[in-house]
Amino acid sequence: MPDFVHKTVMAAEVLNALKPRPGGRYVDGTLGGAGHAAAILAASSPTGWLFGCDRDGIAVEAAKPRLGEKFAGRFEVRQGNFADMAGWIPAGGCDGVVLDLGVSSPQLDLAERGFSFQHEGPLDMRMDTRQSLTAADLVNGAGAEELAKIFWEFGGERESRRLARAIVEDRKRRRFETTRQLAELIERLSPRRGKKAHPATKIFQALRIAVNDEMGSLKRGLEAAVQVLKPGGRLAVITFHSLEDRVVKEFGREEARAYTFSGEVDVPELRRPRPPALKWVTRKAIRPGAEELDDNPRSRSAQLRVLGKI
């Protein structure tokens, strides 16, 4: 197996947000290459504790020896969705939670995972390979309307309908089995014409989000994080695109309000007072510093938001 290497994004900023200390209990819901996890354990030495999970079994297996070397006896890690963390992490017991969303470099680099249009691989894209739904199932099975909706909502693809119809037409002749097969169809339909990004970028992002129900997991994960935090505990979330960031912003705004309201629209007469559950630790999203931006191109789109439990 190739080395499991992922360059951790905004580690210093996450430490500054969570302020790990000896005896503290922390959660890393997106272990990946375990960079944040190791930084939190180091900063909370000698007695800080870490609960960690990742949907990706390979990431979890790689994290165990990596963390075990220096921090044996101070962590529990499992394969699973962070949306389910409240099922195994004690409620109200944690001082900090970090979620570093999206995919890791090893996921993108391993052709057989099917996340990247740059490598020839099966159309898979499952973060958790125990799940049955794959990208191939969607591409070969979803109707044109459903595909167009995925491409538009999760990829912001302006040609969503045209591309969806073309996929449905093309698959009558043969099933889509590989990443290149799909990427080549999109290249033919939407040539690059000097644009920087590959024409399949948005389609691949959209399929990945749909296959892994990333938006649903994020909403449930934010709620679960609030459950496991103790009052005064902090939640740090790193997002990589505007859809994710919007979910975090809206969640924070809602939980920081001192009232709820019924219906879709916030009308002052329909407000019911209640104590807010969270407060913003920083009003604006935190961006990586110039040095990190230079050193790690992946950090370019990263934004960190930090909330505190009241």
Ligand SMILES: C[S@@+](CC[C@H](N)C(=O)[O-])C[C@H]1O[C@@H](n2cnc3c(N)ncnc32)[C@H](O)[C@@H]1O
């Ligand atoms: C950007 S990487 C995390 C990198 C990690 N922070 C580090 O320092 O190496 C994102 C990881 O989150 C995982 N992931 C994404 N959504 C998840 C979810 N809902 N539950 C658990 N893990 C998830 C992915 O499998 C991937 O390994």
